[in-house]
Amino acid sequence: MMIDPNIPEKKNKLVNAALKLMLSKGYYATTVDDICAEAGVTKGIFFHYFKNKEDIGRATLGHFEKLQTHLLTSADWDRNADPWEQLNRYLDIFVLLAHNPEAPESCLTALMTQELATSHSEFRALCQEIFASNAKPLKDILDMVIERYPPLTRVDCQQLADHFLAVYQGSLILAKARQDRTVLVQNVEHFRAYLSALFHRDI
Template identity: 25%
Template sequence: MSPRKAEENTRIRDERREQILSAALEVFIQKGYSATKIADIAATAGISHGLVYHYFRSKEEIYAELTSRLVKSTEATARIAHESGDPRSTLLRVLELMLQGMEKEPAYYILAAQIMLMAEALPSQANDIFRSGMESARAVAAVIAEGQKAGCFREGDPLQHFVLLYSAITGLAITRNTSLKMGGEPVTVDAATLLRLIESHRSTEEPTTARSLEQTPE
């Protein structure tokens, strides 16, 4: 087989796998893991039942691939949260990363939210995203706690503040996913706007950083 032919075959294989994964993601969101069948995924992808099995051995393998991608995204969030720097700038970078991921693949955020709520009802692969998600949440909550000490963020449970921010992003993901399906223009929200949900009045009255020059005092 010529190198060009091999390269073309690889491209076709990768495209087909992504087609199946995209269809599976949609079906898992609509029906949940337990109710989803390979036939549903095949119908949504517009391919034959047998062709799905040519690329994936089972529904579990498809689900494992999707959850592994979710794990990677939450691990990236945790890495930023663990980096040194002032809490406000660090949290802005975390939110920017999450928003970038949400804008690129909103359906993944919707699936992640379902997994976090229903992990006990899903196969073992979901445990990885659940654990990774909780580790990420704790890491970001620690950043928020440091920001509270510095007067950047409002008082209250840091983990609840993170849940508020994550819930807002999940809501944006749902809105974006729906808008794209209906051919509409999704609403975009930047990280600085999200950050105002937990910023203290003192923080917004102080000089802004280079990352948030567009902010206005409350």
């Protein structure tokens, strides 16, 4: 759970309750009553802060994005280091997440995309924006790697960053199906090995 000091305590409780429920049950299966019960507040409090479930759905997506950003910005990796070192440190973050029992087992953005992309254009656009934001840090690092260590073949950094996003999202699904998070580590390391071959650099 992440507490945002800039919003009231009960609103924090509602958003964190919605996040927990939507990650475990999905958006459609989560009701306003469920959220209120999980947060320990009345429906009156809910409607003081949110117009409806779509409203808290948007807030919860934004909250989840803040959580992801916090994980990256608080991680121990030197943004002034050699680009190849930065790249490896960045991938290490996701290995550590795989070993963290408190890390979410699913991605809210992915779940909402699956449920809402064809029926709610606003949510689809929000999810697309978040995925683009998720890919940007890796794309920026890869841009620096290419400048310092030009590969022998043409490389599209945006496509590589999107590929990693797909690898990790897919790995979350496999890990949940198998009840085994080691697949997350294995696939991050496969991606790392692929980059090592692509840039002719040691892992």
